[in-house]
Amino acid sequence: MTTHDLEYDNPNAIEAHNMSVYYGSFRAVKDVSLAIEKNRITALIGPSGCGKSTVLRSFNRMNDLVPSARVEGQVLFHGENIYAPGVDPVNVRRRIGMVFQKPNPFPKSIYENVIYGPRINGWKLSRREMDELVERSLRGAALWDEVKDKLNQNGLSLSGGQQQRLCIARALAVEPEVILMDEPCSALDPISTLKIEELMFELRQHYTIIIVTHNMQQASRASDYTAFFLMDSDRTGQLVEYGSTSQIFQNPKDERTEQYISGQFG
Amino acid sequence: MAVTELRRQPSLLRAAFERFIQVLLVFAAAISILTTAGIVFSLVFETIAFFSEVSIVEFLTETEWTPLFSIKKYGIWPLVTATVLTSAIAMMVAVPLGLIAAIFLSEFASDNIRRTVKPLLEILAGIPTVVYGYFALTTITPFLKNFIPTLSIFNSLSAGLVMGVMLIPFVASLSEDALSAVPNSLREAAYGLGSTRFEVAVRVITPAAISGIVASIVLAFSRAIGETMIVAIAAGQNPRLTFDPTVPVMTMTSYIVQVSLGDTPYGSLSYYTLYAVGFTLFIFTFILNIFSYWMVRKFREVYD
Known part of the structure; x- marks a missing residue:
């Protein structure tokens, strides 16, 4: 019996327990405890510098790429602490994918962009299976109809919104369970933003999505749960309030949450 | 008042200085270009002089290079x-x-x-x-x-x-x-x-x-x-x-x-x-x- 089976009834995809993140001696995030429900969209909001991106990046060990970064506490994925000794961050990232603030397709063809992940993961696929996977991923990212006739074109030749959906397709191709999105719409125009939001609702059926956003309208219309972060006087980020999006936006319990969502600061 | 300030002509000295700098820069740029052109030209002219005595066919088909010997062959x-x-x-x-x-x-x-x-x-x-x-x-x-x-x-x-x-x-x-x-x-x-x-x-x-x-x-x-x-x-x-x-x-x-x-x-x-x-x-x-x-x-x- 694998851990996966044991965790079958666990409604949460990721659980952080007393997680703190340090950059060198600077404590960027303090004591975050947060349970992310499966097949839901959870938004992390808060003013600049409140640590929401840092929290997001701790969920798939992207902070490991910063040499001075260090994480304390636990982040559980299927009941297993991803920061436990012996856990390979490469395996973590293969199951918890990421979409970044700025679209960052590889300077390769659209097809090669999508198939990159499966290739490095060593999936043995026939040409036909690869074609199907590329089509399925691009359809999943609502990009197929726009690019099906030009799969050999360079990914960088697409528009910004298309590039971002290509990055989502690229993340989908490795069939992750969780997709982390770090302000995925901040570089996009309103129409492309709307497309990505619609797409998130589609993806929710099969994936757990955690999205960092600056845009409170986006959090309120496109998420199921919202976590509000704020930094204290030491510039250390903390989780202030976490609940269903409707509760956070209509009936916040914390005074600071109310001030933030009503636009009094930030 | 402000307009007349803006339209005031620069002093002759400043204009001359600007001009001087410009000429200096063009001169500096020209030196390197002219030197390169000069090298290419002298190469081309002397090479033409060479090929007036040695056929280009010999240059490209001969398999020996002995221009300093008594039996001279010019294969490159x-x-x-x-x-x-x-x-x-x-x-x-x-x-x-x-x-x-x-x-x-x-x-x-x-x-x-x-x-x-x-x-x-x-x-x-x-x-x-x-x-x-x-x-x-x-x-x-x-x-x-x-x-x-x-x-x-x-x-x-x-x-x-x-x-x-x-x-x-x-x-x-x-x-x-x-x-x-x-x-x-x-x-x-x-x-x-x-x-x-x-x-x-x-x-x-x-x-x-x-x-x-x-x-x-x-x-x-x-x-x-x-x-x-x-x-x-x-x-x-x-x-x-x-x-x-x-x-x-x-x-x-x-x-x-x-x-x-x-x-x-x-x-x-x-x-x-x-x-x-x-x-x-x-x-x-x-x-x-x-x-x-x-x-x-x-x-x-x-x-x-």
């Missing part, structure tokens, strides 16, 4: 093959080692190591080539003789190997610049898909930097072709048509050295051979430069 190929042979050996050393060094420095080394090693590499690039030449002749050749007893004292193998070592910092430094210039967002994207460090370096960053890498290789190759001291000292002075790396040969540059140092009378045919060979060399490097320019433009990715 022995010099060309020697140049290509030594350069090819050099590239076999410089490209793999230089690229590995570049990938290591850019993608694997810590900041501290990079900060120490890169300047060291650049010092290596500052060693005079005459030193490399004697190193090849007095150290590498005797060493190689242990393994290849038939190796001549002068040979293209040790000259090429040492030239390759000379070019490592060239390839490494320029390729490292190209690799480091690849935006970090691509590294993050690759890591985010579960790539290992090696996969990020080899499958994403290197292809993304390929135009700069190719440019560094082409540049190193044209330096190898034009390199003079190492081959003049260590590869020999015997023009012969061969791809055997163990025997003495004569590259185009070695020939130019030989003629320039000797007592070749001005205006004689052997004097003009200098220009014919120089012009051939020029065509080689010119084609390489055009190729590298084309490569860079064709494969450069523009990231914003």
Whole structure:
């Protein structure tokens, strides 16, 4: 019996327990405890510098790429602490994918962009299976109809919104369970933003999505749960309030949450 | 009032100074362009003078080069093959080692190591080539003789190997610049898909930097072709048509050295051979430069 089976009834995809993140001696995030429900969209909001991106990046060990970064506490994925000794961050990232603030397709063809992940993961696929996977991923990212006739074109030749959906397709191709999105719409125009939001609702059926956003309208219309972060006087980020999006936006319990969502600061 | 201030003419002195600076800058720019043009023109004219006495067919079909002997033959190929042979050996050393060094420095080394090693590499690039030449002749050749007893004292193998070592910092430094210039967002994207460090370096960053890498290789190759001291000292002075790396040969540059140092009378045919060979060399490097320019433009990715 694998851990996966044991965790079958666990409604949460990721659980952080007393997680703190340090950059060198600077404590960027303090004591975050947060349970992310499966097949839901959870938004992390808060003013600049409140640590929401840092929290997001701790969920798939992207902070490991910063040499001075260090994480304390636990982040559980299927009941297993991803920061436990012996856990390979490469395996973590293969199951918890990421979409970044700025679209960052590889300077390769659209097809090669999508198939990159499966290739490095060593999936043995026939040409036909690869074609199907590329089509399925691009359809999943609502990009197929726009690019099906030009799969050999360079990914960088697409528009910004298309590039971002290509990055989502690229993340989908490795069939992750969780997709982390770090302000995925901040570089996009309103129409492309709307497309990505619609797409998130589609993806929710099969994936757990955690999205960092600056845009409170986006959090309120496109998420199921919202976590509000704020930094204290030491510039250390903390989780202030976490609940269903409707509760956070209509009936916040914390005074600071109310001030933030009503636009009094930030 | 304010308007009249704005429209006030600049003082004559300032206008004259501006003009002077402008002329100075144009002059400085013109010097380098005119010098280059002058070199090309003198090459072309003297080469034409050469070909009025030696047919271009002989130049390109004859297999011997003996302009300083009593039986004179003017086939460029022995010099060309020697140049290509030594350069090819050099590239076999410089490209793999230089690229590995570049990938290591850019993608694997810590900041501290990079900060120490890169300047060291650049010092290596500052060693005079005459030193490399004697190193090849007095150290590498005797060493190689242990393994290849038939190796001549002068040979293209040790000259090429040492030239390759000379070019490592060239390839490494320029390729490292190209690799480091690849935006970090691509590294993050690759890591985010579960790539290992090696996969990020080899499958994403290197292809993304390929135009700069190719440019560094082409540049190193044209330096190898034009390199003079190492081959003049260590590869020999015997023009012969061969791809055997163990025997003495004569590259185009070695020939130019030989003629320039000797007592070749001005205006004689052997004097003009200098220009014919120089012009051939020029065509080689010119084609390489055009190729590298084309490569860079064709494969450069523009990231914003």
